[in-house]
Amino acid sequence: MGMARQSDKEAKEQFFGEVPGYPEGATFLNRYELSQSRVHRPLMAGICGSGLSGAESIVLSGGYEDDEDYGDVVIYTGHGGNDLETKKQVRDQELTRGNLALAHNSLAGIPVRVIRGHRHRSPFAPKTGFRYDGLYRVEDYWCERGKSGFLIWRFRLVKLSSAGREQGEGDAVNESREPYRAISGGTRDRIVTRVIRDTATTLQVKRLHDSTCQICGVRLETDAGAYAEALHLRPLEPPHNGPDTPENVLCLCPNHRVLVEHGALTIEDDLFVPAAGTRLRTAKGHTIGQEYVRYRREHYRRNAEPVRLEPPAENDDDLLYEDPELLED
Numbered sequence: 001m002g003m004a005r006q007s008d009k010e011a012k013e014q015f016f017g018e019v020p021g022y023p024e025g026a027t028f029l030n031r032y033e034l035s036q037s038r039v040h041r042p043l044m045a046g047i048c049g050s051g052l053s054g055a056e057s058i059v060l061s062g063g064y065e066d067d068e069d070y071g072d073v074v075i076y077t078g079h080g081g082n083d084l085e086t087k088k089q090v091r092d093q094e095l096t097r098g099n100l101a102l103a104h105n106s107l108a109g110i111p112v113r114v115i116r117g118h119r120h121r122s123p124f125a126p127k128t129g130f131r132y133d134g135l136y137r138v139e140d141y142w143c144e145r146g147k148s149g150f151l152i153w154r155f156r157l158v159k160l161s162s163a164g165r166e167q168g169e170g171d172a173v174n175e176s177r178e179p180y181r182a183i184s185g186g187t188r189d190r191i192v193t194r195v196i197r198d199t200a201t202t203l204q205v206k207r208l209h210d211s212t213c214q215i216c217g218v219r220l221e222t223d224a225g226a227y228a229e230a231l232h233l234r235p236l237e238p239p240h241n242g243p244d245t246p247e248n249v250l251c252l253c254p255n256h257r258v259l260v261e262h263g264a265l266t267i268e269d270d271l272f273v274p275a276a277g278t279r280l281r282t283a284k285g286h287t288i289g290q291e292y293v294r295y296r297r298e299h300y301r302r303n304a305e306p307v308r309l310e311p312p313a314e315n316d317d318d319l320l321y322e323d324p325e326l327l328e329d
């Protein structure tokens with residue numbers, strides 16, 4: 001692992017959220033200074049994290065041709081699969097190591113610190129050195145064919161402090177948010193954020209199903225009414241740009257929404273859900289679009305195979321993931 005590898009003890013001192021003394025906009029001359037601040041600890045790796053507990057920080061540094069930077073929204077490409085010499089993509093990326101760490105952020109609602117470097121090809125990159133650009137929520141992750149033709153993992157990062165200006169916000173008719181909720185974890189606090197969003201269309205689909213899960217048939221009844229969650233099979237947000245139509249929406253219980261959202265359950269073209277041993281329940285007036293079922297299946301499953309959510313290997317305690325970046329100054 002060479003010089004980038006820090007001591008295991010240090011590596012295990014994970015720190016999520018803002019680092020005291022380094023507010024958004026803090027700048028750093030080089031990776032060494034950045035590492036000393038603990039805003040991004042590894043000297044070379046682009047992702048600092050663990051598949052077991054999530055990623056604490058990433059550096060955008062021009063490593064991947066598929067990265068897309070819109071400022072408050074970043075479509076970040078995972079690591080792995082490229083040739084160390086040519087830096088070209090030569091094989092599929094896998095949902096392991098740093099990529100699995102970022103997926104864990106998405107599942108658990110843990111934000112990640114985003115740092116931009118001067119070599120990052122974006123109008124938002126600093127002219128020199130590195131800049132801490134705030135906390136981002138890992139809203140979603142999926143796999144697709146990159147420009148190279150190989151499978152890549154992509155992560156949709158949305159800036160937390162500007163969450164009120166997120167794309168697509170105008171469509172939301174109801175949004176509950178529990179941001180910046182600190183969970184005491186020993187001596188450190190964690191920050192968790194989760195967004196549940198409804199549109200007029202998702203409310204309509206829930207009504208058609210009387211808030212009954214299309215997979216298990218459970219209808220959660222509370223004193224405040226029935227509770228269900230909706231899921232767009234093809235997400236509304238760029239780069240997916242799925243339509244906000246009933247054909248693209250499922251009505252699910254929270255358990256099954258999470259499992260479908262994270263690719264643990266796949267849906268066949270005939271609406272059979274193999275892992276659940278059942279076919280999606282239908283409701284009068286609600287047709288499901290096969291093209292959207294297919295889109296979900298092709299983009300949301302681990303390493304292009306049906307997903308089983310497995311815990312990472314026990315020895316997966318290497319927190320500092322290498323990628324082909326060179327040490328920068």
Ligand SMILES: [Zn+2]
Binds near residue numbers: 213214216217
């Ligand atoms: Zn269910």
